[in-house]
Amino acid sequence: MKHLIDIMEMTVEEISQLIETANDIIANPEKYAQKCRGKKLATLFFEPSTRTRLSFEAAMYELGGNVLGFSEAQSSSAAKGESVSDTIRTVGAYADIIAMRHPKEGAPMVASKKSIVPIINAGDGGHNHPTQTLTDLLTISREKGGFDDLTIGLCGDLKFGRTVHSLIGAMSRYEKVKFVLISPDELKIPEYLKHEVLEKKHLKYVETADLEAAMPQLDILYMTRVQKERFFNEQDYMRLKDSYILTPDKLRNAKQDLRILHPLPRVNEISIAVDDDPRATYFEQVRNGKFIRMALILKLLEVK
Numbered sequence: 512m513k514h515l516i517d518i519m520e521m522t523v524e525e526i527s528q529l530i531e532t533a534n535d536i537i538a539n540p541e542k543y544a545q546k547c548r549g550k551k552l553a554t555l556f557f558e559p560s561t562r563t564r565l566s567f568e569a570a571m572y573e574l575g576g577n578v579l580g581f582s583e584a585q586s587s588s589a590a591k592g593e594s595v596s597d598t599i600r601t602v603g604a605y606a607d608i609i610a611m612r613h614p615k616e617g618a619p620m621v622a623s624k625k626s627i628v629p630i631i632n633a634g635d636g637g638h639n640h641p642t643q644t645l646t647d648l649l650t651i652s653r654e655k656g657g658f659d660d661l662t663i664g665l666c667g668d669l670k671f672g673r674t675v676h677s678l679i680g681a682m683s684r685y686e687k688v689k690f691v692l693i694s695p696d697e698l699k700i701p702e703y704l705k706h707e708v709l710e711k712k713h714l715k716y717v718e719t720a721d722l723e724a725a726m727p728q729l730d731i732l733y734m735t736r737v738q739k740e741r742f743f744n745e746q747d748y749m750r751l752k753d754s755y756i757l758t759p760d761k762l763r764n765a766k767q768d769l770r771i772l773h774p775l776p777r778v779n780e781i782s783i784a785v786d787d788d789p790r791a792t793y794f795e796q797v798r799n800g801k802f803i804r805m806a807l808i809l810k811l812l813e814v815k
């Protein structure tokens with residue numbers, strides 16, 4: 512049995528196959544409508560979510576399956592002190608596959624050790640968010656036709672943004688990808704990513720605080736929210752939260768075929784005026800999230 516805890520557990524070939532399946536689902540949804548008939552997905556969300564939870568649930572319904580679960584820790588027996596391990600052993604008796612979000616880094620990995628059904632990490636603290644990365648990769652692949660030779664700018668909270676951490680790992684495996692890491696000093700990517708991924712693999716990257724200066728070279732601009740929930744004090748958050756606000760005038764020198772992505776939710780970092788720009792791709796990205804999660808559920812349940 513396989514789980515998905517970290518995107519780096521998947522080979523490039525496995526990711527290509529998932530993207531291929533997702534594209535086929537988009538083109539031929541009727542072929543997949545009954546593939547998970549009789550199967551149940553449990554969504555265990557110990558942290559808030561709109562897109563990840565609902566896209567998993569929509570994905571399972573569109574495959575003909577059913578869904579059960581909870582959307583906050585307080586409505587589960589975690590509020591009475593039950594451990595993640597016991598919760599997982601319990602839910603494994605009711606469901607065929609589990610998508611789990613937890614504020615503690617590593618909690619889905621601990622869960623996978625005790626589970627008799629596949630576990631999908633739907634976000635663990637400031638660590639990883641592999642299914643958002645699959646969503647990002649499907650979007651980039653559909654918009655750009657592949658991943659090689661792209662210059663990708665990641666902007667905002669690169670320290671706590673788990674989607675950024677997973678995406679850098681995933682993109683590091685393609686040819687001649689260049690990273691432009693745009694953040695204030697306090698929100699730079701963690702040292703372990705710099706040493707273990709970027710430097711170890713001799714990847715091209717630059718760190719800068721200047722979004723507008725970086726703009727002309729970018730093929731992808733991946734904007735992120737400053738992660739309020741990961742800050743230790745409100746003052747630091749208030750000081751950093753509006754470090755970057757993407758407005759139409761800041762796109763003046765951007766490439767015509769730039770694609771602007773954002774895992775969402777957005778707070779203030781992309782002005783709504785940018786939504787009308789044809790390069791804004793974040794709501795298309797939301798749609799893609801459901802299709803890649805359908806492909807992932809099929810793979811982990813070994814449905815042909």
Ligand code: CP
Nearest residue numbers: 560561562563774775
């Ligand atoms: N991108 C993402 O994880 O969104 P949610 O927090 O709404 O699930």
